[in-house]
Amino acid sequence: MHKEQTDNNFKERLTQLRESIDNIDNNLLELINKRLEFVQDVGKLKAKEGCQVLDSTRESQIFQRLLELNKGPLNEKVLRHLFTQIMAASRQLQRPSRVTFLGPEATFTHIAAMNHFGHSVEYIPQPSIRDVFNEVEKGTCHYGVVPVENSIEGAVNHTLDLFFESELKICAEKYQPISHDLLCKGGTIHDIQKVYSHPQAFAQCRRWLQKYLPKAALKECGSTALAAQKAAKKQGTAAIASSEAAHMYQLEVVASRIEDAAKNTTRFLIIGKDEIHRTGEDKTSLMFVTSHIPGALYKVLKPIADFGLNMVKLESRPTKHENWSYFFFVDIEAHIEDESMQKTLEEMKKLCLFLKSLGSYPRANEHKGSLI
Structure with missing residues (x-):
């Protein structure tokens, strides 16, 4: 009872x-x-x-x-x-959005795009970063998502180079944790004779591959998602890709988190035509060329410190128009609407052969992690 x-x-x-x-x-x-x-x-x-x-x-x-x-x-x-x-x-209720990204589907760029925009928008994959820029410039897509740097492998130079040709702005940034899994159609790790992946993924998993698959042939692909597509077609082959790619291409996860270094993160940029207003926690990206004289770079960067601003990135790229001539890319923790930023730009313009603002946008926290 x-x-x-x-x-x-x-x-x-x-x-x-x-x-x-x-x-x-x-x-x-x-x-x-x-x-x-x-x-x-x-x-x-x-x-x-x-x-x-x-x-x-x-x-x-x-x-x-x-x-x-x-x-x-x-x-x-x-x-x-x-x-x-x-x-x-x-x-989507206000205006159905189309977002283009470096594809195919299930690349880390695609994952970063979905984490930023959610699942309600229409996603259009592109075969190259240049195609992402082109589709947004033409107005076919409202925004594009492209990788710009990895915490281990460094800058994505092609993205930086395209900003010289383009009038698009950086509207936002997204830090995406990168975790690699070994995927295959079936069987065990001992059955794997060939592994497909992107060159950066191979570089980030080098020690693991040497330890567990020393005899496997490594075949480079344009993306980790393309590697998953190839692995899905044949037994005895595998791909280094994301767990999302495993779901999308019906593959099994043989080993998880095989990257050599923890805290591997890629920074992605959301590009478009919008001017983003200040939030108080912002970043401004600039691109400039200095005179080819001693001390030129120091003089150009000095106003940043003089007006109390924090520079968080400095990268150089060849201009390709003249030997030993470089573009410099700099990220500053400020918004172009800030008085200190405007004064800094005024001083920098006097010292640069070329100066271009790539956009001001809310500063993302790289330690927040993935949204999905």
């Missing part, structure tokens, strides 16, 4: 808790739809005034406010993922 009473109490309490959860779900659904109705009104106002749909400044402020309000137990990553999807749905 006692056990029967206990069972009844358990069932009754469980029913009550589930009813409470259902009521909250109902309220959440109603509130989300109410939010989207307001979003539609915002979209009509933006359309009337000719304003851009994506407002990185506003979205950055929303995330910052919600993270400060969150007292748990909701995990920060889950919070970011939930509201990324809600804001993606909001943008």
Whole structure:
């Protein structure tokens, strides 16, 4: 009798808790739809005034406010993922967005794009970084996502070079943790005779491959996703790619996280035609050429320190127009609307043969990790 009473109490309490959860779900659904109705009104106002749909400044402020309000137990990553999807749905209501990226699907660029824009937008893969720039410049796609540097392998030079030719702006940045898995169609690690992957992935997994697959032939591909496609066609072959690629191309994960160095991260840029307003936590990217005289670079960079700004990146690339002539790329923690940044630019212009702002945008935190 006692056990029967206990069972009844358990069932009754469980029913009550589930009813409470259902009521909250109902309220959440109603509130989300109410939010989207307001979003539609915002979209009509933006359309009337000719304003851009994506407002990185506003979205950055929303995330910052919600993270400060969150007292748990909701995990920060889950919070970011939930509201990324809600804001993606909001943008789609205002104007369906097309985002292009360095493909094919399931590349780390694709993953970074989905983490930034959510799953509601239309994604268009491209075979090269130049094609990503071209599609956004033509207006075929609203935004593009391209890799710009890796914490281990360094800068993606082709991306840097294309900014000289393009009038596109950097609208946002995204840090994506990179984790490599060994994928194959079936069998065990002992059956693998050939491994496909991108050259950078091979470089990042070199010690693991020497230890566990010393006799396997390594075949380079244009992307980790293309490597997964090849591995899916034949037994005895494998790919180094993402776990997302395993799901997409019906492969099995033979070994996880085979990269040699932990905390491997790639920085991606979201490129478009929007001018992004300041948030107070911003970054500005510049591109310039100095005179070919002693001390020229020092003189150009000196105003950054003089006006109390923090330089977080400096990269050089050959101009390709004249031997031993270089473009310099610099990232500064400030917004172009800041008075200190404007004064810095005024002084730098006096000392540069060429100076171009590549955009100001909200500064991403590389330690936040993936949103999905």
